[in-house]
Amino acid sequence: MQDLVKKFENLTIQSDFIFKKVMSRKRICIHLLEELLQIKIADINYLEAEKSLEPDYTSRGIRLDIIVEDDNNTHYNLEMQVKNNRNPHTKAFVLPKRSRYYQALLDIDLLQQGQEYDQLPPTYVIFICVFDFFDEGNYVYTFKKRCLENLELELPDEATTMLLNTKGTHGDISKDIKSFYDYVNNHIVTTDFTKQIDDEISYLKLDTKVRREFMLMEARLLDERREGIAEGEAIGFAKGKDIGIAEGEAMGITKGETNANIATAKRLLSIGLSVQDIAKATTLPIEQVEALKADQA
Structure with a gap:
């Protein structure tokens, strides 16, 4: 039992458990999305709280995702990804197919029976990675579907996958996103935003x-x-x-x-x-x- 107590006391934002608790605070989750996407969000609704028994909102293993809907009907799936895992049998990295699976789960649940396909809302699957999957040094890797014959043609399915690289060295991100990366990597508080996160974690650890x-x-x-x-x-x-x-x-x-x-x-x-x-x-x-x-x- 003492080992579990010590483990709890040493939890950081990289922990799935703490990540979900912190991102369950609207002001923090909204600000992260606003800074990352450079948009304004009036409010968000936590969908997994309403659908806690729905299989489409229970991810692989014991992952604890954040799934929210904003006031413009855009849906976001946020996950902290600490390890760049491989399939032990095929040796292939699992993250790309994991992103595909998460997108499928979102779409299946969002399109109700009898609805037309064009009623699917915009979706973002966002992995916050503490490693550089592509070894390119980008702060963010954003993926949409494009035509191989003409890369200027984008398939307007409104599905976006983003891999955030907290170990990145270049790219266009806001001061608060950079401070969030620093906090994830080294527990360094450099802005009011990361201070809010750090205070929230301290509060959580005092909650019996x-x-x-x-x-x-x-x-x-x-x-x-x-x-x-x-x-x-x-x-x-x-x-x-x-x-x-x-x-x-x-x-x-x-x-x-x-x-x-x-x-x-x-x-x-x-x-x-x-x-x-x-x-x-x-x-x-x-x-x-x-x-x-x-x-x-």
């Missing part, structure tokens, strides 16, 4: 309800992980008598990860996610997730 929420979440995830790894290692060591200890340990770790994914799948099924979304989130076969769902019925 917030502390309890974090510790319960971490304890559940840790238990699931330990159970999966322990079972997998036991199987691996048992088989190691015949195939060698090293290979047995490797099998154990693999089995443990699988069991952890199964535990996660069961938890996501309990809150109503679809079989397809859970399969994508856990990398389990759809047939296995369907079997888990049948067992819970």
